[in-house]
Amino acid sequence: MTGFWTTCSVLLLIAWSSRADNAEIPPLSGSPWSWRCEPKGEGLYDICVRILTPENTATPALSHPACRLTCGKFGTLWPKPKSVNLGKQLSYFLPHSISHTFVASEEDTLLLTEAFKNFMKILDTYDSEYLLGKLTWKSPEPIGYHKVNINIHIEGPSKSHLGLDITDEKYALVVTTDLCSQTSTANITAKTFFGARHGLETLAQLIDYEEIEKKLMIVNSADIKDEPAFPYRGLMLDTSRNFITVEAIKRTIDTMSANKLNTFHWHITDSYTFPLALKSLPKMAYYGTYSPRQVYLPEDVKGLVEYARVRGVRVVPELDAPAHVGFGWQWGPQEGLGNLTVCVDQEPWQEFCLQPPCGQLNIANQNIYTILGKIYQEMLDMFGPLDLFHFGGDEVNVHCWNTTEEIVTYMKSKNLSLTDESYYAQWSQFQNRAYDLLTEANGQVKIPGIIWTSHLTEKGHTNRYLNKEKYIIQIWSVKTDPLIKELLDQKYRLIFSNKDAWYLDCGFSAWVGEGLNSCSPYKGWQLVYDNSPKKIALNVSTEVDFSLILGGEAPLWTEQADSLTIDGRFWPRGAALGERLWSDPDHDWRDAEYRMVNHRQRLVKRGVQADRLQPEWCHQNQGRCYRN
Incomplete structure (x- = not known):
């Protein structure tokens, strides 16, 4: 028996070496796993539960990022807003389908222009985990993809620098979706550029990359009113x-x-x-x-x-x-x-x-x-x-x-x-x-x-x-x-x-x-x-x-x-x-843990060498890594 296994091992090694030299191992396509949002318990936040995707089901699988965006009161938002109401549906779009308008003073418009460039750079990072390159497609756009209009209105007089007593950092963000015209609209209103910029950051966190279909997705409705607790x-x-x-x-x-x-x-x-x-x-x-x-x-x-x-x-x-x-x-x-x-x-x-x-x-x-x-x-x-x-x-x-x-x-x-x-x-x-x-x-x-x-x-x-x-x-x-x-x-x-x-x-x-x-x-x-x-x-x-x-x-x-x-x-x-x-x-850190673990992942996608908090298994199996 020893001679047989030795000979077999050598043959397998030769075969594997030949494969490594002459052929690429095909990448995995798809996954047997999907996620669904479930309540964790009375008074606690909802969590995304990993399940084996049922075969021959008419319901499309929900990816982990898609589940996170729509699960729980705050989804993946960090820091959590003062007041928020998020929809549970998603719309899919391509980066070049985004348009924007600014209503602001000349100086604030210049600042918004630069802030919007940063916003678009953030969207470019959302597929980095999957090594799929930049999110660019040729027109015409595929059927089923939405346009995204972003409108920013700064209502107050220009305050181009922060000040302890003079800067209002409040903002409101409303996202709506018209299914007939296949258009999602995000309206950000604020009294200063700084509030509007915070609104853009929040909007970026309502967007993620759909790893199954290789496209961007946005929460199709949101009503957020937000302001800081401390100046x-x-x-x-x-x-x-x-x-x-x-x-x-x-x-x-x-x-x-x-x-x-x-x-x-x-x-x-x-x-x-x-x-x-x-x-x-x-x-x-x-x-x-x-x-x-x-x-x-x-x-x-x-x-x-x-x-x-x-x-x-x-x-x-x-x-x-x-x-x-x-x-x-x-x-x-x-x-x-x-x-x-x-x-x-x-x-x-x-x-x-x-x-x-x-x-x-x-x-x-x-x-x-x-x-x-x-x-x-x-x-x-x-x-x-x-x-x-x-x-x-x-x-x-x-x-x-x-x-x-x-x-x-x-x-x-x-x-x-x-x-x-x-x-x-x-x-x-x-x-x-x-x-x-x-x-x-x-x-x-x-x-x-x-x-x-x-x-x-x-x-x-x-x-x-x-x-x-x-x-x-x-x-x-x-x-x-x-x-x-x-x-x-x-x-x-x-x-x-x-x-x-x-x-x-x-x-x-x-x-x-x-x-x-x-x-x-x-x-x-x-x-x-x-x-x-x-x-x-x-x-x-x-x-x-x-x-x-x-x-x-x-x-x-x-x-x-x-x-x-x-x-x-x-x-x-x-x-x-x-x-x-x-x-x-x-509340204490426990009610923020799921969002924190996810937010760390988001920072890494943006190029930050942030410390790891938990194994990826915990990220994909919310509620399972706990201590009594």
């Missing part, structure tokens, strides 16, 4: 610790727009690098970059700001100070300006900062204000017009200042003690001068400044050191921090970034020493989703003025991330943040 919905990216390419930043902004996140907080400088090229201060980047290629030129920044605007995203720059400065500032002495910074790269670093390399501005040297004024002027030219500016302003190490001879001498000359409180007062004076310099650079037009929580916002400090008319406080402590109640009681506006739920760099190996990094454990999408700013406020205060809660932001510090890895750090957890801040749902 500030952000992600923060640190590009100082590791340089992030312009292409990677654009990909991040694209994905933010897919999740209706509207604020890209750019932590562009730190003690590590100053990668921003300035015409008036060229030595900042010369001394402050890892390499001449790893720098953001003014045209890069302006291009990114416009790229983001077309996608409904504002760019908020951060110039962190007076701490988190260092490399890029060393040229002061050779220019006759003295030491602009102190403690730069000082050892042992643990005594002078929280992570290497150290560095803080030299508050004894008045030339720092001349330099700051020039930096603010160029940043406003690159990033403006701005409705917000981030000053950073955390993690000042008093020991650094108090062990620097020049600063100690300065403090004594002003008859100031060398206590922490004295240094906090000097820090507060620095912050207020920085604010005035920004206002001066902005033509005396005041804009709110954002400040991280710090020693200046500790219990009993904020009212003494920071004017609530000027500053918004960004909370990065934990959700149980009693400071939250104090700030709300004192009527400070807040942005939540509590590190116990929304820090996206947590849960990886330590980058200094061994073990896990300092903010571990990893924050899963479920934790991100369930972190509600309003609930946090209600847990610490019985009476809350919710207008003070502007929204939230998930930061990504890049000690262990770069252009190749930020997609997986941001997504799909950033999508969970998007639904929390847009919809502020009253």
